[in-house]
Amino acid sequence: MNALMREWQRFTPAERIGRWAAYFIIVLALIWALRGIEIIPEFLADAPEQMLDLLARMWPPHLGHYHPAVHEALVETLHIASLGTLFSFIFAVPLALMAARNICPYAWLNTLAQLALVTSRSVNSLVWALIFVAIFGPGAAAGTFAIAFRSIGFVGKLLAEALEEISPGPQEALRATGAPDSHVILKGVWPQISPAFWGVALFRWDINIRESAVLGLVGAGGIGVVLDDAINFFQWDRVATILLAILGIVILAEILVTKLRARLI
Amino acid sequence: MTVSGLRLRAFPPNWGARTAFVALAVYAAYAFAQLDITAGRLAVGMGEAGRFLGRMWPPNFTRWELLLEGLLESLQIAVIASALGILLALPLGLMAARNLAPWPLALVTRGFIAFCRSLHYVIVAILFVKAIGFGALAGVAALTIASMGFIAKLFAEAIEEISMKQVEAIRATGAGLGAVLIYGVLPQVASRFVGFSLYQLDSNLRNSTLVGIVGAGGIGGTLFAAFKRFDYDFVAAILLAIIALIFVAEVISSRIRALLR
Amino acid sequence: MMQGLVIRDLVKEYVPGKPVLRGIKLTIEAQGITAVIGPSGTGKSTLLRCINRLVEPTQGEIRLNGEDLVPLKGHALRMARRRIGMVFQEYNLVERLSVMENVLSGRLGYVSFWRAWLRRYAEEDIARAFELLEAVGLPEQATRRADALSGGQRQRVGIARALMQRPELLLADEPTSSLDPRTAIEIMELMTGLSTSARVPLIVNIHNVDLARRFAQRIIGMAGGEIVFDGPPEHLEASHLRQIYGGEDWL
Numbered sequence: 001m002n003a004l005m006r007e008w009q010r011f012t013p014a015e016r017i018g019r020w021a022a023y024f025i026i027v028l029a030l031i032w033a034l035r036g037i038e039i040i041p042e043f044l045a046d047a048p049e050q051m052l053d054l055l056a057r058m059w060p061p062h063l064g065h066y067h068p069a070v071h072e073a074l075v076e077t078l079h080i081a082s083l084g085t086l087f088s089f090i091f092a093v094p095l096a097l098m099a100a101r102n103i104c105p106y107a108w109l110n111t112l113a114q115l116a117l118v119t120s121r122s123v124n125s126l127v128w129a130l131i132f133v134a135i136f137g138p139g140a141a142a143g144t145f146a147i148a149f150r151s152i153g154f155v156g157k158l159l160a161e162a163l164e165e166i167s168p169g170p171q172e173a174l175r176a177t178g179a180p181d182s183h184v185i186l187k188g189v190w191p192q193i194s195p196a197f198w199g200v201a202l203f204r205w206d207i208n209i210r211e212s213a214v215l216g217l218v219g220a221g222g223i224g225v226v227l228d229d230a231i232n233f234f235q236w237d238r239v240a241t242i243l244l245a246i247l248g249i250v251i252l253a254e255i256l257v258t259k260l261r262a263r264l265i
Numbered sequence: 266m267t268v269s270g271l272r273l274r275a276f277p278p279n280w281g282a283r284t285a286f287v288a289l290a291v292y293a294a295y296a297f298a299q300l301d302i303t304a305g306r307l308a309v310g311m312g313e314a315g316r317f318l319g320r321m322w323p324p325n326f327t328r329w330e331l332l333l334e335g336l337l338e339s340l341q342i343a344v345i346a347s348a349l350g351i352l353l354a355l356p357l358g359l360m361a362a363r364n365l366a367p368w369p370l371a372l373v374t375r376g377f378i379a380f381c382r383s384l385h386y387v388i389v390a391i392l393f394v395k396a397i398g399f400g401a402l403a404g405v406a407a408l409t410i411a412s413m414g415f416i417a418k419l420f421a422e423a424i425e426e427i428s429m430k431q432v433e434a435i436r437a438t439g440a441g442l443g444a445v446l447i448y449g450v451l452p453q454v455a456s457r458f459v460g461f462s463l464y465q466l467d468s469n470l471r472n473s474t475l476v477g478i479v480g481a482g483g484i485g486g487t488l489f490a491a492f493k494r495f496d497y498d499f500v501a502a503i504l505l506a507i508i509a510l511i512f513v514a515e516v517i518s519s520r521i522r523a524l525l526r
Numbered sequence: 527m528m529q530g531l532v533i534r535d536l537v538k539e540y541v542p543g544k545p546v547l548r549g550i551k552l553t554i555e556a557q558g559i560t561a562v563i564g565p566s567g568t569g570k571s572t573l574l575r576c577i578n579r580l581v582e583p584t585q586g587e588i589r590l591n592g593e594d595l596v597p598l599k600g601h602a603l604r605m606a607r608r609r610i611g612m613v614f615q616e617y618n619l620v621e622r623l624s625v626m627e628n629v630l631s632g633r634l635g636y637v638s639f640w641r642a643w644l645r646r647y648a649e650e651d652i653a654r655a656f657e658l659l660e661a662v663g664l665p666e667q668a669t670r671r672a673d674a675l676s677g678g679q680r681q682r683v684g685i686a687r688a689l690m691q692r693p694e695l696l697l698a699d700e701p702t703s704s705l706d707p708r709t710a711i712e713i714m715e716l717m718t719g720l721s722t723s724a725r726v727p728l729i730v731n732i733h734n735v736d737l738a739r740r741f742a743q744r745i746i747g748m749a750g751g752e753i754v755f756d757g758p759p760e761h762l763e764a765s766h767l768r769q770i771y772g773g774e775d776w777l
Binding site for chain 1: 289292293296297299300301302306310313314317337338340341342344345348380383384385387388391392393395396397398400401402405406471472474475478479482488489492495497504507508511512
Binding site: 428430431433434435436437438439440441443444445447448449452453455456 | 619635
């Protein structure tokens with residue numbers, strides 16, 4: 001055998017065709033998007049300049065604006081996020097129990113619960129906020145409900161998954177003692193998922209802090225309202241203060257959640 | 266102490282947990298009062314919700330051209346923002362990986378990535394709208410920043426988990442920095458990077474349907490306008506279309522992910 | 527110009543004040559097989575890694591065919607590294623690349639970035655890679671992924687990769703420690719055979735004294751960061767081994 005005659009190629013022909021097809025689709029999608037999208041060349045050309053100009057007008061932030069209006073709005077944002085999270089559990093826990101196939105034996109209930117959870121998740125919290133502003137009128141109530149309704153799907157899905165992973169042994173043992181279903185859930189199921197439960201709660205609370213900061217842009221209360229006003233009145237030093245406040249609360253929440261989670265697990 | 270003096274308790278009270286529960290309940294009551302959410306208001310809301318839902322039905326698809334136009338623009342925003350975000354995330358992720366980059370560089374890059382991630386994309390979008398005007402460009406810019414931050418963070422974490430032995434071996438052959446990255450690092454993280462990118466494309470699609478609410482292009486603008494005009498049957502049509510689009514995208518991306526595995 | 531490897535007063539401290547290598551002096555001819563023996567943690571690995579500068583020496587001089595490697599930086603360091611092949615204890619193959627790509631990665635010090643990226647290697651490089659794969663007994667495995675191979679097969683690929691560099695010096699850091707006894711002997715036979723026929727001096731760290739005696743022409747015993755024995759295998763006595771490894775129950 002003559003070693004010099006051997007050829008080496010990195011991919012088999014099928015792999016190569018697959019790769020080229022993937023690249024082709026990606027390039028095609030990009031070309032389609034770039035040609036179709038309406039980007040005004042003048043806007044694109046002076047975008048960096050405009051951005052720098054905006055940042056220059058924001059600097060230095062006027063921290064005097066923080067008290068009292070921004071502070072109150074920030075506290076309201078915290079309330080919206082926390083209450084929304086708490087509130088979501090009222091619906092999410094029963095839905096999760098119904099969706100978990102090892103807890104709820106009725107297939108039609110499983111499907112129904114899954115459908116409710118999917119619906120909740122498919123609608124973004126900002127859209128939920130629009131809906132609840134239409135129902136309750138502008139204000140923090142709409143924001144709280146928006147956060148709650150968006151969180152139901154998220155929390156419910158994760159809880160249902162945690163429930164489906166628990167070991168059936170303890171439940172069997174309790175049922176064998178003649179305990180009713182409610183007791184089986186309390187003593188056979190709850191101890192197994194309580195770490196997951198608190199983990200999910202903290203995780204969602206952290207996300208909700210971020211989300212509730214923007215709800216005010218559609219009138220659903222919180223710091224977003226103050227931000228929207230400041231932007232509409234072109235008070236850029238005030239905008240900078242508000243952005244810093246949001247940044248601060250988001251970072252604080254993340255640190256708090258990390259600490260708490262380390263203690264819980 | 267005698268044995269009888271020892272108080273054996275089957276259930277020692279967990280004071281920490283009890284206090285936490287009481288505190289949560291008190292907080293909830295306080296916060297409800299602060300936000301002025303009362304039973305009366307909820308009852309009024311229920312009635313309103315009924316009327317709202319009534320006006321949503323049946324969904325009105327007569328302006329389907331407007332709807333399609335908005336959806337396509339959202340899709341275009343998502344594609345461009347994902348591509349840009351992925352391209353920018355590659356070098357950022359490398360620079361933020363503490364096992365490859367010198368620590369001052371890694372520190373600065375990490376700070377930048379954290380900054381990109383902490384501001385909600387809608388807030389970034391509103392700033393871009395104010396700076397560079399209404400339209401899809403602002404949406405693309407905002408989502409690019411969000412994607413860049415998200416992928417760069419995960420990419421850096423993936424790089425920090427690679428086996429340095431393989432990198433060492435490539436380095437020992439006398440390979441330059443570029444070749445070390447391509448032979449020693451990339452093969453170890455490529456499949457995860459593709460996974461992150463797909464996931465980000467998926468979530469960009471969701472987010473691109475929203476940035477229009479603040480004027481940054483896509484279907485969100487149409488949705489917001491319909492809300493303002495109390496055109497609730499058109500709102501229902503738009504919402505159904507968005508949910509359908511997201512659902513289809515999720516199915517496709519999970520297929521691709523299964524294919525790659 | 528002095529051929530071969532000359533090490534003078536080599537000191538390495540990972541933590542200041544706690545040297546791992548305490549002034550190593552060593553001259554190795556441009557041919558032959560040298561085994562370095564000694565207990566774990568005595569600096570054998572550090573010594574080898576100082577030679578191709580995967581570890582930065584604290585002070586001293588390392589001359590390969592006349593050129594001092596210690597002050598080299600950047601491009602010059604890479605040019606020096608590509609002259610030195612290395613075989614690793616845990617093979618250190620890039621697991622998600624094919625066998626062929628791993629072998630060809632021995633040429634990375636020679637090809638441009640773009641050629642490396644697009645895998646555009648010269649015809650003769652690919653031909654040589656096939657020859658080497660044949661020489662190490664893996665002629666049909668070129669397109670398999672490295673993580674699909676057994677330990678012995680992986681080490682064969684590691685040897686092929688090192689020889690692909692056409693090195694002037696071959697280093698092997700515990701090449702047999704992760705292998706079963708029979709495979710260990712096969713790998714040692716292969717490595718010593720190939721390095722002898724290519725006339726490349728080989729320095730191998732090994733803690734199996736029998737393997738060292740069997741394959742090396744010269745044995746260097748290290749203890750506590752210093753060289754305590756240097757001579758042909760037949761001069762290595764029990765007393766030396768006691769000095770190197772301490773105690774005597776194990777003998």
